[in-house]
Amino acid sequence: MTVVDSLPPRPLEAQELLQLNESDALELAVPIEDEGRVSGVLVATDAWVKGLAFDADAGSWTVAETVALAEGVERVDGLQSCEAAILRFRGDDPDAMTPEDAPGTYEPVVERPGDGDVADDGDGAGAAADDVGTDSESPENGDQKARDEDENEDEQAED
Numbered sequence: 001m002t003v004v005d006s007l008p009p010r011p012l013e014a015q016e017l018l019q020l021n022e023s024d025a026l027e028l029a030v031p032i033e034d035e036g037r038v039s040g041v042l043v044a045t046d047a048w049v050k051g052l053a054f055d056a057d058a059g060s061w062t063v064a065e066t067v068a069l070a071e072g073v074e075r076v077d078g079l080q081s082c083e084a085a086i087l088r089f090r091g092d093d094p095d096a097m098t099p100e101d102a103p104g105t106y107e108p109v110v111e112r113p114g115d116g117d118v119a120d121d122g123d124g125a126g127a128a129a130d131d132v133g134t135d136s137e138s139p140e141n142g143d144q145k146a147r148d149e150d151e152n153e154d155e156q157a158e159d
Helices: 014-021 075-089 139-158
Strands: 028-031 040-044 048-055 060-068
Touching: 014 028, 014 040, 040 075, 048 075, 060 075
Parallel strands: none
Antiparallel strands: 028 040, 040 048, 048 060
């Protein structure tokens, strides 16, 4: 069974994308969208990268492009090429995209322990109860940074 054959006849939910990413058959599965249901996904193994796009008219997934990772072809180049192919499949011009309107402009923020309430859904991993991430420029973080700097100055003064 191919990767495309294993996908449901609709855009993917976030949990389904996580399951795809955890698949032993793939090394990487990432969406090109930054939120909502996934209708464009980049998948990769050590030998190739594929750009998969959901075709709403046909109600199925299609391979927009495959790039073989042969000698001299870096994975990042394959990922970029496949993302551009997905955008063209959708009728967008990848060369005309700006960072503001590109679908993959999401900048993930890693949640650190103690940064928010975590809800446990029973799998032991936990999930953020609120929006994931923190704003490093928020007043709370600025206050903590100032306290940390004061502590460092106090320790240096004692030396």
